Amino acid sequence: MQTIALIGNPNCGKTTLFNELTGITAYVGNWPGVTVEKKEGMWNNIKVLDLPGVYSLSPYSPEEKLSRRYILDEQPDLIVDVIDATNLERSLYLTSQLAELGRSVLLVLNMQDLLEREGIVIDTKRLSLMTGCPVVSISASKGIGLESFKKEVEHALKENKAPACPLFSNYVENLLTTIIEDDYLHLIPSGRPQRWAAIKLLEEDELFLSSMPPIPEAFAEFLHQAKTNLRLHFEDDPEAIIIDQRYKVAEHIAKHCQTKKFQKKRFNFDTIATSRFGAIPLFIAIMGAVFYLSIGLVGGYTTGILENFFAYLGSNLSILLDSLGVFPLLSGILIDGIIAGVGSVLTFVPQLFVLFLLLSILEDCGYMARIAFIMDRLMRTIGLSGKSIIPMVIGTGCSVPAIMSSRTIEHQKQRELTVLVTPFIPCGAKMPVFALMLTYFFPGKWYIAPLIYVLGILAVIITGLLARAIDKHKEKNAFILELPRYQLPSAKNVYLQTRERTLGFVAKAGTIILLSSVIIYLLSSYNFTLQSVDSDDSMLAIFGKFISPVFIPLGFGFWQASVALLTGIAAKESIVSTLSVTMGTQALSSFFDPASALSYMTFILLSSPCIAAISAMAKEFGNRKKLLYALIWQTGFAYLTALLIRMLAMLIL
Amino acid sequence: MAKTMDELTVGQRAEVGAIKAPKQLKRRLMDMGFTKGVDVEVVKMAPMGDPMEVALRGYNLCLRKAEARVIELR
Amino acid sequence: MIVMILSNIVVALLIILMLWYAVHTIRKQRKEDGCGSCKKNSAHSCPSSGCKGCSYSNKCH
Ligand SMILES: Nc1nc2c(ncn2[C@@H]2O[C@H](COP(=O)(O)OP(=O)(O)OP(=O)(O)O)[C@@H](O)[C@H]2O)c(=O)[nH]1
Ligand SMILES: [Mg+2]
Numbered sequence: 160m161q162t163i164a165l166i167g168n169p170n171c172g173k174t175t176l177f178n179e180l181t182g183i184t185a186y187v188g189n190w191p192g193v194t195v196e197k198k199e200g201m202w203n204n205i206k207v208l209d210l211p212g213v214y215s216l217s218p219y220s221p222e223e224k225l226s227r228r229y230i231l232d233e234q235p236d237l238i239v240d241v242i243d244a245t246n247l248e249r250s251l252y253l254t255s256q257l258a259e260l261g262r263s264v265l266l267v268l269n270m271q272d273l274l275e276r277e278g279i280v281i282d283t284k285r286l287s288l289m290t291g292c293p294v295v296s297i298s299a300s301k302g303i304g305l306e307s308f309k310k311e312v313e314h315a316l317k318e319n320k321a322p323a324c325p326l327f328s329n330y331v332e333n334l335l336t337t338i339i340e341d342d343y344l345h346l347i348p349s350g351r352p353q354r355w356a357a358i359k360l361l362e363e364d365e366l367f368l369s370s371m372p373p374i375p376e377a378f379a380e381f382l383h384q385a386k387t388n389l390r391l392h393f394e395d396d397p398e399a400i401i402i403d404q405r406y407k408v409a410e411h412i413a414k415h416c417q418t419k420k421f422q423k424k425r426f427n428f429d430t431i432a433t434s435r436f437g438a439i440p441l442f443i444a445i446m447g448a449v450f451y452l453s454i455g456l457v458g459g460y461t462t463g464i465l466e467n468f469f470a471y472l473g474s475n476l477s478i479l480l481d482s483l484g485v486f487p488l489l490s491g492i493l494i495d496g497i498i499a500g501v502g503s504v505l506t507f508v509p510q511l512f513v514l515f516l517l518l519s520i521l522e523d524c525g526y527m528a529r530i531a532f533i534m535d536r537l538m539r540t541i542g543l544s545g546k547s548i549i550p551m552v553i554g555t556g557c558s559v560p561a562i563m564s565s566r567t568i569e570h571q572k573q574r575e576l577t578v579l580v581t582p583f584i585p586c587g588a589k590m591p592v593f594a595l596m597l598t599y600f601f602p603g604k605w606y607i608a609p610l611i612y613v614l615g616i617l618a619v620i621i622t623g624l625l626a627r628a629i630d631k632h633k634e635k636n637a638f639i640l641e642l643p644r645y646q647l648p649s650a651k652n653v654y655l656q657t658r659e660r661t662l663g664f665v666a667k668a669g670t671i672i673l674l675s676s677v678i679i680y681l682l683s684s685y686n687f688t689l690q691s692v693d694s695d696d697s698m699l700a701i702f703g704k705f706i707s708p709v710f711i712p713l714g715f716g717f718w719q720a721s722v723a724l725l726t727g728i729a730a731k732e733s734i735v736s737t738l739s740v741t742m743g744t745q746a747l748s749s750f751f752d753p754a755s756a757l758s759y760m761t762f763i764l765l766s767s768p769c770i771a772a773i774s775a776m777a778k779e780f781g782n783r784k785k786l787l788y789a790l791i792w793q794t795g796f797a798y799l800t801a802l803l804i805r806m807l808a809m810l811i812l
Numbered sequence: 813m814a815k816t817m818d819e820l821t822v823g824q825r826a827e828v829g830a831i832k833a834p835k836q837l838k839r840r841l842m843d844m845g846f847t848k849g850v851d852v853e854v855v856k857m858a859p860m861g862d863p864m865e866v867a868l869r870g871y872n873l874c875l876r877k878a879e880a881r882v883i884e885l886r
Numbered sequence: 887m888i889v890m891i892l893s894n895i896v897v898a899l900l901i902i903l904m905l906w907y908a909v910h911t912i913r914k915q916r917k918e919d920g921c922g923s924c925k926k927n928s929a930h931s932c933p934s935s936g937c938k939g940c941s942y943s944n945k946c947h
Contacts, residue, residue, distance in 0.1 A: 215843040219836075248869050249845050395848075398835070402842040406850075419870075429856065438859045480897065484890035489897045497904065532874045536860035545863070637837055637879050638863060639844060642872040670908040670915075677905065 161316055162206040166230060166257070167241035168250050169193075169212030170643050172269040175652070176241060176299040177209035184659045185209060186560060187652050188522035190531075190549065191641045192567035195222040197229060205312070208235065214249070215402075216256045217364070220569045227366075230260070234350060237263050237315050244268040244296070245277050245644075247417050251409035254290060255325040261352040264292045264322050265315045267308065271298040278420030286416040291323035300649045324354055327404040330392055334361070334385055343378050346371060361386065362398045428645050432526065438533040445526075446552070447609070449517045454590060454608065458510030462594060465509070469502030487691070491684060492677055500676025500736035503744070504668045507591045507732075512661045514587055518556045519656040523648035527552065528640055535638055541623030542630070544568055544638050547577040551619070554584040556660060558772040561586075562779055570636035576626050578779045579789045582768040583618040585611060587664065588731040592763050595735055599747045600756040611764060618765055618796065664732075671730045679726065679740050694741060713762060713801045714755025724763070731769050753812050758805035765797035817852065818864070818880035825853040828868075829886035837882065845869045846883055 165173040169191030178185055181200030186193055191212060198209040210229060211222040218224040230238065240257055242250040247268075257264050268281060287294040295311045297304035326332060338344070338357040347356040348370070359367040360382060374382070386397045393400045431437055473494050480490040521527065527549055535545025546568045554561035561581050568574040585593070593611055601607050682699035686692045694700060703718025706725070710716045723737040742750060751759065767773060767790045777786045814829060828850045831838045845868055846852070855872060856865040863876040 217839055217843065219840060246869075246871050249871060252843075252845070395830075396835075396838075398839060399831070399842055402839070403847045406842075406845065406847045433856055433858065433865070435857075435859050480893070483893040485894050485897050489894060489901065492901050493897055497901070528874075532863060532865065533858050535863050535874075535876070536858060635878070637840065637876070639840060639873065639875045639879065641844075642865060642874055666911070669904075670911045673904060674908045674912070677901075 160204065160206055161236040162208060162233075163237040163239050163312060163316070164208040164210060164230065164233075164235035165239045165241055166210050166226060166253075167212060167267075168214055168243060168246070168253060169641065171212065171241050171243040171246075171250065172299045173212065173241045174198075174209050176267070176269065176297070177207060178655070179299055179302060179305065180207055184655045187656065188519075188527065189525045189643050189646060189648075190522075190528040191643065192220075192222070192546075192564070195563055195566040197225060203309070205316075213253065215253060217362075220567055220574075222566045230257070234262065236319070237265055237312065239265050239267055239312070240292070241267045241269050244270050244281060245273050245279060247279075247281065248409050248413040251290075251412050252405055254292075255405045255408050258290065258292070258322045259324050259352060259355045259358065261321045261350065261355065263315050263319050265311055266290060266292045266294045268294065268296045269299050271296050271303055272301050278422050280418045282416045286412065289412045289415065290325075300652065321352075324352075325405070325408040327401075327408070331389075331400065331404055334389065338382070338385065341378050341381070343374060358401060361389070362401055429529065432529050433533055439537075442530055442533065445521070446555075449514065449521070449555075450609070450612070453510045453514035453517060454594070455605070457513045458507070458590075458594060461509040462506055462598070465502075465506040469498060469506065473498045473502070492680060495684075496677045496680030496740060497673055499739050499743075500679070500733075501668050501673050503595075503735045503739040504591060504672050504732040505665070507587075507594070508661065508665060511587045511590070511664055512657065515556055515660040516653065516657045518553070519653045519660075520648045521552070522656070523646070523652050525643050525645040528642050531640055532642065541620050542573070542627035543577060543580075543623055544570065544573050544636070546638070546640065547573065547580075550577055550581045551584045554581045554586060556587050557663075558582050558584075558586045558768050559775045562772060562775040565779065572630065573636060575780060575785065576623065578776055579626075579792065580619040580622050582772055582776075582793065583615045583622070583765055585615055585764055586731070586768075586772075588667075588769065589763060591732055591735040593760055595738070595744060595747075596751075596756045596760050599744070600751065600753045611760065614761065614800075615764055618800070622792070622796070667730055667732065672733050672736050675726050675729055675733045676736050676740055679722070679737050683722075683741050699741070710762075712805075713758045713798070714805050715751065715759050717750055719750065720759060724766075727763065728767075728770055728773075730771075731763070734763060754805050754808035757808045758801040761804045762797045762801040765800055766794045767797075768793075814884040814886065816881050817854075817866070817883040817885060818877040820852075820854045820885075822854050822857060825851060826885040827851055829884040831883055833879075833882035837879065841875075841879065841883065844873060 165177055167173050170189065170193070174185050174187045174194050177183070177198065177200060178187065180202040183198070183200045185198050194209060194211045196211070200207050200209070208229070210226040213223045213226045216227050216230065218227045229235075238257055238260070240250075240254050242254070254264070254266065266286065268283065274281065281296075283294045283296060293311050293315055295304065295308050297308050327335075335354060335357045338360060339353045344353045344356055347353065356367070389397050389400055393403075395403070432441060476498070477490060477494050480494070530548050530552065531545035534548045538545055538547055547565065549567075550561040550565045553564055558581060561584075562578050565574055565577040565581065568577060593608065597604075597607055679699065682702075683694045683697045684691055685698060686696055687698055687701075699722055700718045703722040707716045707718045707721040710721060715721075719738060719741040722741065723734045726737045727734040738744065738747070768776075773786070773790070776789060777783070780786050780789065815826075817826070817828075820826060828846050828848060830848070831841055831846060833841065850868055852866050852868045854864060855867050858864070858874070861877075863874045864880060865872055865874045866880075867873075
């Protein structure tokens with residue numbers, strides 16, 4: 160089976176093309192660095208690989224290292240270099256590096272649909288002649304040109320011809336030729352061109368050098384002399400000279416293949432979005448509108464209806480099954496376990512659907528990178544970077560992709576701090592708990608819901624400030640981010656992303672929640688001798704009473720609450736399903752009072768996230784100890800804050 | 813002392829000269845297209861005056877003043 | 887009598903079906919997310935093997 164790898168600059172449409180080819184719904188969004196892991200799919204018996212975007216093959220952040228390692232070590236049969244056609248020159252810089260690898264390369268000019276609007280014309284025949292690669296024009300999001308793409312891929316796979324290497328200036332080329340003549344170059348890994356290795360030697364590429372045997376003394380001396388000569392000739396470091404030479408090649412090709420008509424400046428949304436006084440209020444307003452529309456408006460309307468529906472279904476089914484003479488065990492599992500548990504979670508599908516819809520619109524329009532731009536200064540004061548805000552916005556939907564998206568932060572400490580604080584932003588699955596508590600204990604007090612987010616943000620700030628105070632030596636780190644163009648969100652994309660996430664939530668209700676509801680029901684209805692008992696004497700109660708004393712200071716020291724918290728580790732929605740299976744939501748007010756309801760919400764908001772998010776954290780930390788510290792911090796902080804909130808609430812309420 | 817990029821104001825254009833930075837940062841900036849002789853224009857400053865948005869090679873990029881300071885102009 | 891037995895069987899089957907589906911799906915997802923192919927095939931170098939779990943890390947987990 161043959162393999163093709165999609166590679167290109169960030170945000171050029173690789174994943175859109177990958178989805179179009181394979182029918183998979185991988186994560187697409189309009190900012191650089193959406194894909195952070197390699198993804199495989201099948202297309203016409205060809206293995207297609209989607210890789211994180213890179214600007215060059217000298218990588219900086221972990222996900223870029225993955226792309227480089229893949230391209231160099233795995234040797235795909237065809238490198239599909241996806242190019243944002245509106246950004247030809249910079250894309251050709253990467254192409255000049257790919258062309259040296261001695262593999263066949265197919266150039267894909269994506270975003271055809273935008274060229275006319277931007278007044279750009281590209282001569283693809285000429286581009287193909289000058290680069291020595293076949294060229295095909297497509298529009299991945301509009302599905303244009305996929306037929307000819309397919310033909311070109313098949314052709315290129317059959318032909319398997321490496322493109323011509325881009326030529327540098329005579330001085331550099333002569334030097335490269337003499338380096339190639341040395342015997343040391345015979346030691347390079349097979350399948351790797353000598354010219355490529357010679358360039359790496361000049362650049363002093365660490366990853367390459369570490370994979371090679373030590374350089375003999377005479378040759379090292381020769382290399383040193385060559386580099387000194389280069390420095391004198393160009394007045395710059397060898398590495399910079401090579402980059403400069405590559406960009407000269409890219410400029411040269413772009414100049415000959417593309418004509419740009421002058422465009423008069425159109426209105427740009429950035430006039431408002433990143434304006435001096437409007438930017439941050441607008442950001443708060445947008446996020447506020449997202450939550451208001453989903454949780455407030457749609458949620459407020461649908462939750463009650465669906466809750467009644469499931470209650471109605473349960474009670475009628477129970478009457479029916481009783482009249483048919485079904486055993487109480489069976490009807491109990493079905494009604495008090497499955498319908499009560501799964502139903503309590505499904506109640507939240509409509510508002511989460513709206514939330515996911517709005518988030519995917521936000522992600523596809525180009526605003527995300529602007530948020531990083533406007534928030535960088537503020538985030539820096541708490542030891543984070545502007546890029547840390549992107550995980551937090553995504554985290555309002557689900558923490559797992561949010562934690563993964565922190566991988567684009569180059570600086571390791573900032574990245575780890577971002578991973579630690581992202582779960583403080585309440586995800587969609589925590590919403591059911593808050594909504595449940597708010598409707599029972601604070602009806603009509605609309606201002607509590609936003610306060611939950613404020614509390615989450617405060618937790619982020621406090622953690623950031625503390626981490627900064629502990630970590631004295633302030634390292635310099637860079638913040639360099641491409642700002643993509645604004646666009647109307649593509650309907651197909653928004654549809655696919657929203658469907659994927661909503662179905663994911665529903666699927667969780669049908670699997671984890673269903674299973675845990677049945678188990679919780681059985682454990683809470685029987686004692687250790689398997690006799691049907693009152694839930695207070697059940698196995699679950701006895702077990703729960705081991706933990707519950709810990710929570711007495713927080714005001715929820717009864718076993719149901721503790722057991723619910725435990726099941727919440729599997730999935731945060733199961734807190735609600737467990738509460739409704741073990742005590743029924745109607746009975747909530749006989750267990751909680753407003754103060755303990757607040758402290759319960761606080762604890763859930765801040766304590767360690769669900770198992771999926773924990774394993775995402777583990778992966779980003781790459782280290783058990785750090786993960787353990789992070790979880791201890793989150794849970795300890797949650798405990799103390801919940802205690803504080805309860806005391807405050809008892810004073811005020 | 814050559815003028816550096818962080819001294820430009822919104823709307824000003826200039827030509828990039830040498831980059832005086834540690835290896836890693838220099839390579840990063842050059843990879844993004846800041847090579848000698850390329851035209852840059854400052855498009856915008858973020859609400860708190862930092863980072864800044866610049867246009868080069870037909871695309872827009874934001875970077876902090878601290879990074880802009882290592883890019884000399886000519 | 888027959889109605890009673892039948893309805894019991896139907897309800898029991900329904901529950902078993904749902905549970906089976908849940909367990910099946912969870913296990914399938916586990917396998918997809920996990921590192922199955924690395925363990926089975928030790929010749930498979932970890933970072934580059936197909937499975938999601940290893941696709942990024944330098945070492946296997
Ligand atoms: N107008 C237009 N937009 C496109 C086209 N292809 C992709 N896009 C948009 O470009 C944006 C980026 O697409 P992605 O597929 O996520 O880009 P990517 O290359 O995978 O990006 P990274 O994963 O960050 O490297 C999305 O908003 C797409 O909707 C196209 O042909 N035309
Ligand atoms: Mg992608």
